[in-house]
Amino acid sequence: MIKFTHLHVHSEYSLLDGLSKISQIIQRTKKFGQKAVALTDHGNMYGAIDFYKKAIKENIKPIIGCEVYVAKKSRFIKEKSDSNHLVLLAKNHQGYQNLMKLTTLAHTEGFYYKPRVDKELLEKYHQGIIATTACQASRVNQLIIGDNPKSAKKELQELEQIFGSGNLYIELQRHHFDQYSKNDQVPKEIKGKLLEIHANELKAEKQLIDFSRELGIPLIATNDAHYIEKEDARAQDAIVCVQTGKLTSEINRLRFIDTPDFYLKSPQEMEQKFQDLPEAITNTGKIADQVDIKISLGQWCFPEIDFPKGKTAKETLKEMAYQGAKKKFTKITKEIKKRIDYELDIIDKKGYSAYFLLFADLVNYCNTAGIYTNTRGSAAGSFVSYCCGITTVDPLRFNLPFERFLNPFRPSPPDIDLDVSDDRRDEVFTYLKDKYGHEKFAQICTFGTMKAKAAIRDIGRVLGMPYSEVDRVAKLVPLGSQGFPMTISRALEITPELSQVEKDDPKIKDLLDLSKKVEGNTRHISVHACALVISPEVLTNFTPLQFEPGGDKKIITQYEMHACEDVGLIKLDVLGIRNLSILANAIKLVKILHKKEIDIHQIPLDDPKTFEMLCNGETFGIFQLASTGMTKYLMELKPEKIDDIMAMVALYRPGPMSFIPEYIKRKHNPKLVKYFDSRMEEFLGTSYGIITYQDDVLYIAIKLAGYTWKEVDKFRKAIGKKIPEEMKKQHAKFVDGCVKGGMTKERAEDLFSQIETFAAYGFNKCVTGDTSVWVN
Known part of the structure; x- marks a missing residue:
């Protein structure tokens, strides 16, 4: 028999009362x-x-x-x-x-x-x-x-x-x-x-x-x-x-x-x-x-989907995909059939046919109701999604890998991000509630945490220290990189001025020591910007619920998105985007003022007037392209094809931004185009030999280092999240694979270093493709 057990224990989720993680x-x-x-x-x-x-x-x-x-x-x-x-x-x-x-x-x-x-x-x-x-x-x-x-x-x-x-x-x-x-x-x-x-x-x-x-x-x-x-x-x-x-x-x-x-x-x-x-x-x-609690984890529980009588989800999705392909292409080529069948086989084996049908139905409702949408993310790599009308980018045309979206060897579910006009998002939610049941729908919660700067400011305030003094210390903490928030301990290692202040002033040392103890702790609960869940039964069979804090009667889960997925709930991401509302209103005005109907899905990707406008720096109000820095680069680049816009969206972020001048030079002078390895031309040709997207990194690992899609997923996570132990393993594996493929060890080390630098900020090509097509 167990002797003593702690039966009354509070964690950080007793918000601002419990300290223990x-x-x-x-x-x-x-x-x-x-x-x-x-x-x-x-x-x-x-x-x-x-x-x-x-x-x-x-x-x-x-x-x-x-x-x-x-x-x-x-x-x-x-x-x-x-x-x-x-x-x-x-x-x-x-x-x-x-x-x-x-x-x-x-x-x-x-x-x-x-x-x-x-x-x-x-x-x-x-x-x-x-x-x-x-x-x-x-x-x-x-x-x-x-x-x-x-x-x-x-x-x-x-x-x-x-x-x-x-x-x-x-x-x-x-x-x-x-x-x-x-x-x-x-x-x-x-x-x-x-x-x-x-x-x-x-x-x-x-x-x-x-x-x-x-x-x-x-x-x-x-x-x-x-x-x-x-x-x-x-x-x-x-x-x-x-x-x-x-x-x-x-x-x-x-x-x-x-x-x-x-x-x-x-x-x-x-x-x-x-x-x-x-x-x-x-x-x-x-x-x-x-006590004997057994919670079923990792088994997906899809809401009930309407199928034609006598058909399964698998059969319905296959029929929908081929019907869509026939509408989009004059001929179903062997390449198209092979891609559709390959994707359908993986989707069926992983049990996600119903998920695709749910999203197809949702996008269809939005189209029917005149709600403007844009599907972002790695879903653009799915040809089945494209044929079913879920996405608007042809992955064959842009060489987008399906495996980046749904890796056959990865247990995590597919993730489709649907943007909708922000002034009509509530209509989308109402549709989902009415269709699947109000008691089966909720937005997902998220937790705000006390990150380094916030922890210092919170602790400084309750210690009664002067605001100016606390603010000065907080500002000495540098910003983290994407996905890697800065910690106080790390800041002390890399910021000499902060380290010196800590040594010189006992009050500052006390502030930092106390802040370290609360750093990372949960501070408050709120509603996630876009994530929601729909369940096959009442949601309280899967997660406890509550109202969104702040007096609104919006129902949210008490489990954050990873916990919701753990208990089998399928997460949908529906984000309200202001620019889509602006676009919808602009099209309405064109119809009123010029008696002209515009179908945004029929706008050609090679429209000369669009590129002329961008070359002239007329970017005001354009999603992702309106900043002063981006406008300057676009005028220098003089884009002539959609690939140029995609590359600019991907490169205009910390880290890769330093490659933009070189990208522009190579575009205007093809003689400057060079490849670290000739085998890279296959997938870096449209970006003039410059590593531009996360997908490029994956292809490098596969084509040059001999990785499989199963292995490359671990590689992507290791270099993206900088997991020390895994990074060490992947470093050795990558270099060894490149050497076996005919590269010198010195060159392989250099290539890995380039990838490592790029990885923290690299952007998914599927995201830039969707965004750029939408911009156009």
Whole structure:
């Protein structure tokens, strides 16, 4: 039997209250040799899937829970301070499902300052759940402290009736507030409060133990952990000040720093603390032994798609693809048939036929409703998408690889990004809700984190430091590169001035040390700019839900996009783009003023007037091309074909931008065109021998270093994300492959260095192709 298990643990997802990262909780548990641990964040399940996955990976049993707020009366009665704490732990899959429903309803029906459930909801969704009486903020504790033991006893009896015998535990916490009150650093005004809290804790504990013996409700010991190490107490206190808008120096505020006891203690510390109540320790292990949660991950759950009677998704998609091809091409060549059949085979084997049909239907609705769209991203590499009307770029014409979109060897799902007129996006959402069910649709949440500069500014503010001083330090932190946010530690390594300031000024060192502890922590939840999910069943079977913060009644998931995908939900990206609305309005005006109908899908890609306009620098209001720098380069380039615009969109970003002058020279003087290796002409011919797109890097690895599409995906991720260990492996593999292909080792090293420099900023050719065709 497991002996002691932490059953009351908060992570960073107890927003600006918990400090611990989930990975830290798991590693600490593993370090102690414990076999299980719980996650019980305040009123939400934001971290549940990340917690589950990381625990399972380390062979730790995950106990998914939540410290809920319970309304004293009904969740529909809005009264301030009308809630108390209760810890709920999912015992099995049914309990996990019920926990998702409870946290959803707490947000969507019971929210008043806090997300609140009530006893009606607990009664309805109690199955598979173990309840514990939480901290001093629980109803039972408050009634005892308020000298009302009869009502406290009644409350316990009601809870036991709701959850059933054996599913309710009385929770004890011992934080020794009296001992900490003796600390000389504790302000005099606080010492009395600590002694009062300690007296209340003792009073409640004595009565709770009596109730346990009288009612037969077992005891458990917890520590209400909010951070990992005792030394983290000051950082946790600081983020509470960020939340409440207070200074750490203030006396009359919510203070944790005076009692640095809310950390993830070792089993030995807990056993020592409760040596007079060994059953309170062993009962935590008994709960852990009871828990058996199995969450199905990585199995896609598509919404129900309408097929013609008697047809499958596979057959319907094949028919749609070939019908579309016949409309787009005068003749179905062997090349076209081979590409369609190749893609359809992969799409079917990976089980994504329904996904393509869903998107085809959505784009068709937008076209029918007159909503302007543009499909971005690697989906432009799919010829099936092109034939089905999902995308507008011919991947055969632009040599766009299907494998960049849907790699046969990669488990991740296809990702189609649909841009729509921003003033009509709500119509698209309404269509999806009406078609698939309002209870099956939600936008996905996203979490804002305290990145380096923000962490310094937040901590500097709560420390009461002058704004100018904090701002000066924050500005010394350089910007990170795309996909690689700068960290304070890294900034200290590469910025001599920042490092010197830290050495010279103890206050700045303290600011940076404290900022490092909160850096990267979750700060707030919001709605993702474009991601949404549609499920085959009610969404609360997959993810808990809530309203978007800020008073809007927009439903969002509590799981971020990776967790949504983990539990099987298919993500759709629908982004509102202002330029599409402008384009739609411009076309309406042309019709009114000039009596002329314009079909943007029929505009030729070699329209001379368009290129003349760009050559003259007339770019005002043109998406991606309107900046002063881009306009200057376009006038120098004098584009004559769509490939030139694509290249400019790809190159005009940090890193590759330095190649633009050379690109322009080579365009105007073909004699300057050269290739690092003659084999590159096949795929770098249209960009005059310059590595321009992410796709170029993939082709180099395949054609010159002998990679397969399965291997090249790892190569792309390693160099793009700069994963040190993987980079080392890929470096050796790439150089070795090039040498085997006839290149000298020195040249191979040089080529890898070029790719490494380019990779952090390189742009997908499919994205630039879609964008450029749309611009044209």
